[in-house]
Amino acid sequence: MKAKNRDCLLIGRFQPFHKGHLQVVKAIARDCDDIIIGIGSAQYSHTAENPFTAGERHLMISRALQEEGIGNFFLVPIVDINRYAIWVSHVVSMVPPFSRVYTNNGLTRRLFLEEGYEVSSSPMFNREQYSGTEIRRRIASNDQWEQLVPKAVVSVIKEIDGVSRLRDLAPSQRREVDESGAGIGEDA
Numbered sequence: 695m696k697a698k699n700r701d702c703l704l705i706g707r708f709q710p711f712h713k714g715h716l717q718v719v720k721a722i723a724r725d726c727d728d729i730i731i732g733i734g735s736a737q738y739s740h741t742a743e744n745p746f747t748a749g750e751r752h753l754m755i756s757r758a759l760q761e762e763g764i765g766n767f768f769l770v771p772i773v774d775i776n777r778y779a780i781w782v783s784h785v786v787s788m789v790p791p792f793s794r795v796y797t798n799n800g801l802t803r804r805l806f807l808e809e810g811y812e813v814s815s816s817p818m819f820n821r822e823q824y825s826g827t828e829i830r831r832r833i834a835s836n837d838q839w840e841q842l843v844p845k846a847v848v849s850v851i852k853e854i855d856g857v858s859r860l861r862d863l864a865p866s867q868r869r870e871v872d873e874s875g876a877g878i879g880e881d882a
């Protein structure tokens with residue numbers, strides 16, 4: 695039995711959605727009724743930091759949670775607006791109502807607290823390995839990464855040819871493409 699009726703928000707970039715994120719969602723599921731997952735920096739894809747589109751991340755998360763039998767979630771892509779003072783209202787305007795935010799990010803915490811939301815931090819699970827940065831590094835450099843993400847995420851990444859994409863986006867590869875004059879004119 696849950697102590698209270700409450701809907702909770704978790705925001706991340708999920709590049710990609712990994713087992714640390716899954717542990718957080720499972721922990722939140724014990725305390726909350728509905729879980730709203732905001733897919734941040736939704737407008738970005740095809741960069742080394744943000745390789746996957748919002749739609750691909752949506753697929754990773756929904757299939758991974760389905761695989762775990764978790765059904766009480768909403769997924770909402772959220773584009774960056776780069777104005778911190780109004781960022782909370784931007785998020786609020788995009789997602790179903792919620793009363794508590796889960797985050798480990800100091801800025802996110804501050805911004806939601808200032809707007810009167812309850813903010814909780816979630817414990818970090820195996821952070822050395824369950825880290826988007828580390829997983830992207832492993833994929834790009836052909837190290838083992840599959841065990842760090844839910845099975846459903848391995849399938850999505852393979853389906854969209856994500857491994858080759860990450861290798862092509864690695865800084866060393868990009869330089870070669872740019873030097874050959876075949877770049878597309880952005881320096882992300």
Ligand code: ATP
Nearest residue numbers: 706707708714797798817818819821824825826827
């Ligand atoms: P990146 O290295 O790309 O920043 P990340 O692993 O930090 O990736 P985010 O999408 O930035 O993932 O994080 C979304 C949320 O998930 C953040 O609040 C973050 O603190 C939390 N989180 C990330 N990794 C873990 C983990 N291993 N255990 C618990 N929470 C995590």
Ligand code: MG
Nearest residue numbers: 706707826827
């Ligand atoms: Mg992060």
